[in-house]
Amino acid sequence: MSAEVKLFSSAASGMTLDWLSASIEKKPVVLNDCRELVLVPGGISEKIRMLAHYHFNVAAVDRDAARAVPQKKNATLPVFYAQIHHSFSPVEFAVQPKPFTKARLALTAQLNDVYSDDFEPFKEEEIFEGVPCAVKDSRDGKWYRARLVSGRPGVHNDVFVVFVDWGDERCVSGSNIRPLRKEFGRLPPLALICRMRGIMLDDLFTKKVEEFQKLIASINGLVRVELTSTAEPYLVNLYHPTIAGWNLGTSFYPRPMNEQQIAKEERIARQGKEPDPDDENYNKYDVCYSDDDEDEPVVRRLPAHLLRFERLPKPIAQPGEELRIAHVENARLIYVHTADHLAWLTRSEKEMAERWESMDRFPDRALIADNACALKTTDGAVVRAMIVKGTSQSVTVRAVDHGWKVVIKREQCRNYLRALPREFGPHLMVWLLRLPDSCDNHPHVGETAILRELLPRGQKIAFELARRSHGPPFKASLFVGDDKRNVLDLMEERKKELRVVHPCKEIVKYSQRQVELLRATNGADDYDEELFCPPAFAKGRALYCNHST
Numbered sequence: 288m289s290a291e292v293k294l295f296s297s298a299a300s301g302m303t304l305d306w307l308s309a310s311i312e313k314k315p316v317v318l319n320d321c322r323e324l325v326l327v328p329g330g331i332s333e334k335i336r337m338l339a340h341y342h343f344n345v346a347a348v349d350r351d352a353a354r355a356v357p358q359k360k361n362a363t364l365p366v367f368y369a370q371i372h373h374s375f376s377p378v379e380f381a382v383q384p385k386p387f388t389k390a391r392l393a394l395t396a397q398l399n400d401v402y403s404d405d406f407e408p409f410k411e412e413e414i415f416e417g418v419p420c421a422v423k424d425s426r427d428g429k430w431y432r433a434r435l436v437s438g439r440p441g442v443h444n445d446v447f448v449v450f451v452d453w454g455d456e457r458c459v460s461g462s463n464i465r466p467l468r469k470e471f472g473r474l475p476p477l478a479l480i481c482r483m484r485g486i487m488l489d490d491l492f493t494k495k496v497e498e499f500q501k502l503i504a505s506i507n508g509l510v511r512v513e514l515t516s517t518a519e520p521y522l523v524n525l526y527h528p529t530i531a532g533w534n535l536g537t538s539f540y541p542r543p544m545n546e547q548q549i550a551k552e553e554r555i556a557r558q559g560k561e562p563d564p565d566d567e568n569y570n571k572y573d574v575c576y577s578d579d580d581e582d583e584p585v586v587r588r589l590p591a592h593l594l595r596f597e598r599l600p601k602p603i604a605q606p607g608e609e610l611r612i613a614h615v616e617n618a619r620l621i622y623v624h625t626a627d628h629l630a631w632l633t634r635s636e637k638e639m640a641e642r643w644e645s646m647d648r649f650p651d652r653a654l655i656a657d658n659a660c661a662l663k664t665t666d667g668a669v670v671r672a673m674i675v676k677g678t679s680q681s682v683t684v685r686a687v688d689h690g691w692k693v694v695i696k697r698e699q700c701r702n703y704l705r706a707l708p709r710e711f712g713p714h715l716m717v718w719l720l721r722l723p724d725s726c727d728n729h730p731h732v733g734e735t736a737i738l739r740e741l742l743p744r745g746q747k748i749a750f751e752l753a754r755r756s757h758g759p760p761f762k763a764s765l766f767v768g769d770d771k772r773n774v775l776d777l778m779e780e781r782k783k784e785l786r787v788v789h790p791c792k793e794i795v796k797y798s799q800r801q802v803e804l805l806r807a808t809n810g811a812d813d814y815d816e817e818l819f820c821p822p823a824f825a826k827g828r829a830l831y832c833n834h835s836t
Contacts, residue, residue: 359524359534360532360533360534361526361531361532362511362513362524362526363513364513364514364515365513366511366512366513366526367384367385367386367511367512367514368384368385368509368510368511368512368528369382369383369384369385369479369509369510369511369512370382370383370385370388370508370509370510371383371503371508371509371510372453372454372455372478372508373453373454373455373478374499374500374503374508375496375500376491376495376496376499376603377482377483377486377491377495377496377499377536377539378482378483378486378487378488378491379482379520380454380481380482380503381453381454381455381478381479381480381481382454382478382479382481382510382512382523383452383453383454383477383478383479384477384479384512387477390474390477391452391477394432394452394471394474394477395429395430395431395452397471398421398429398430398431398432398471399429399430401468401471402421402423402430402465404423406421406465407465407466408464408465408466409464409465409466413466414435415435416435416436416437416634417434417435417436418434418435419432419433419434419451419467419472420432420433420434420435420448420464420465420466420467421433421464421465421466421467421468421471422448422450422459422463422464422465423459423463423465424459424463425459425460425463430465431450431452431453432450432451432452432467432471432472432476433448433449433450433451434448434449434451435447435448435464436448436449436456436630436633437629437630437633437634438461444460444461445458445459445460445461446458446459446460446461446464447459447626447629447630447633448464450478451476451477451478452476452477452478453478454478454479454480456626456627456630457626458609458626479519479521480519480520480521481512481520481521481522481523482520482521482522482523483522483523483524483525483536483539484515484516484522484523484524485536485540485541486536486539486540486541487541488600488714491539491603492601492603493601493603493752495538495539496603498538498539499539502535506527506528509528510525510526510527510528510535511525511526511527511528512524512525512526513525513526524536590709590831590832590833591647591706591708591709591831591833591834592647592659592706592707592708592709592831592832592833592834593659593707593708593709593711593712593713593829593830593831594658594659594830594831594832595657595658595659595713595823595827595828595829595830596659596671596673596687596712596713596714596715596823596827596829597712597713597714597715597827597828597829598759598823598824598825598826598827598828599715599717599718599719599758599759599824599825599827600714600715600718601756601758601759601761602718602720602750602752602761602763608625608626608749609626609747609748609749610623610624610625610718610747610748610749610750611623611624611625611629611745611746611747611748612624612742612743612744612745612746612748613688613689613690613717613744614689614690614691614744615735615738615739615742616690616735616817617725617730617734617735617738617817618721618722618725618730618734618735618738619721619722619725619726619730619760619817619818619819620690620719620721620760620817620820621719621720621721621722621742621760621765622689622690622717622718622719622720623717623718623719623720623748623750624716624717624718625718627716628688628716628717628718631716632688632716635671635711636668636669636670639661639669639670639671639711640667640668640669642708643661643663643669643705646661646705646706646708647705647706647834648701648705648706648834649661649700649701649704649705649706649834650706650834651700653674653706653834654674654677654682654697654700655674655677656674656675656676656677657673657674657821657822657823657827658673658674659671659672659673659687659707659712659713660672660673660674660684660704660705660706660707661704661705661706661707661711662684662686662693662703662704663702663703663704663705664693670686670688670689671686671687671688671707671711671712672684672685672686672687672704672707673685673687673821673823675692675821677697678697679697680696680697681694681695681696681697682694682695682697682700683695684704685821687715687717688715688716688717689717690717690719706834709831712829713829715824718761719758719759719760719761719820719824720750720760720761720762720763720765721758721760721761721762721763722762722763722764722765722774722775723753723762723763723764723775729818730818733782733785734778734782737778737781737782737785738774738778740781741767741774741777741778741781742765742767742774746767747767748765748766748767748774749765749766749767749771750763750764750765750766751763751764751766758820758825759820759824759825760820
């Protein structure tokens with residue numbers, strides 16, 4: 288059987304060539320200005336784009352129907368079957384439409400036929416955030432399409448990538464990154480990053496997340512999806528693949544508010560409470576009512592700056608997920624980052640540094656404890672911060688996403704502080720942990736020094752959250768190294784080596800001389816030690832304002 292292919296150009300509509308012909312006259316290729324995408328009729332690329340276009344068009348045209356109460360038992364818009372490969376929580380998962388499965392398998396097979404460890408790596412000028420790439424997964428040794436989130440590929444570097452055909456984001460070795468050839472970039476990403484409509488992050492806790500993961504596993508990840516928005520992350524409603532009338536989000540939706548709760552929410556909104564930016568109805572303008580005429584709506588611009596951060600969330604991690612140490616204050620206050628935290632901080636802190644000169648000045652009257660601000664460090668980095676305390680001479684500021692503190696002279700605050708724009712808040716990108724039994728004794732400066740030696744900044748750790756952990760800080764056991772050694776065991780060994788006796792059980796008669804000797808032995812006079820979680824981390828509520836200088 289002879290295979291035929293049609294060649295199209297701007298001059299001729301077509302010419303048929305027989306691959307079995309004896310000879311073919313070669314003609315020079317003439318480039319033209321046409322850059323339109325040509326889809327092969329009936330090809331997999333056309334099918335994928337037509338399916339996506341259909342559901343996106345329905346979600347855009349029938350938006351009023353899509354915004355109906357999400358707790359409904361049956362869909363009001365067309366649904367499609369999909370496979371959930373990455374399911375972390377009801378507000379963070381990825382679906383892949385079933386018609387895309389064959390395309391993904393074929394694409395993966397083609398990638399692994401072409402790529403190997405000998406494939407040419409990235410050139411320095413080709414590396415930037417968001418660049419498409421091919422990544423070798425260390426778990427199965429296969430190559431997949433991905434997008435670089437942060438980091439610089441290299442033999443000794445780890446980078447964060449998102450697997451665009453699966454939806455999960457992971458930290459991989461920089462030596463396993465290669466440029467993506469253009470023929471593998473013609474298909475759009477085959478995974479859609481989604482979240483359930485009507486479910487808020489503040490309504491979730493560890494038990495709910497575990498229930499969601501078990502629910503998806505019980506149906507082997509197969510669901511019916513109702514697409515209700517056209518922007519990522521896509522707002523969707525999930526339904527059981529075979530049982531009609533079963534909305535999979537039923538057990539995760541918040542309870543309806545009573546009249547008292549509704550009145551409370553309205554009072555908070557009038558005080559400048561942040562509306563939910565994840566809601567599709569979110570707008571940069573807020574509508575309130577004047578006191579003179581309650582029927583006349585008055586459109587007012589929402590406050591431009593963040594005044595207070597939200598409280599710290601409870602740690603929710605996938606089994607086996609590794610964390611990285613951000614800062615160790617002592618055994619009671621250990622700040623850690625997840626891969627998601629680091630990816631968000633890399634992007635946002637880079638943007639804040641670029642916008643530093645255009646940010647509004649932080650007024651002196653706002654130098655009050657727990658107020659949010661942007662802080663520029665001595666090395667030029669810009670981080671989100673919070674005022675800890677202030678005196679007539681200096682102000683103590685904490686980098687809320689990293690845990691460390693700095694003291695700034697009051698007259699220099701105008702050089703190092705800025706009003707924090709509202710788009711950089713309000714949720715904190717850090718977890719706060721404590722070691723078991725750390726509250727039984729007062730932290731010792733020698734013990735803290737050992738702990739900081741074992742857990743330097745950036746150290747990879749594994750953790751196990753205690754079953755009954757109320758916080759923050761949340762009680763957890765920490766493990767380091769490939770053999771997962773418990774940090775408490777390592778501390779005991781190190782204390783024996785250094786002859787640090789803590790806790791001391793001896794009863795010593797009080798004298799001022801003994802206190803002075805103890806201080807000289809344990810640390811300098813300016814040693815600043817926190818014993819309790821900052822109140823804003825435990826009970827904070829997001830508030831917004833307009834800072835005017």
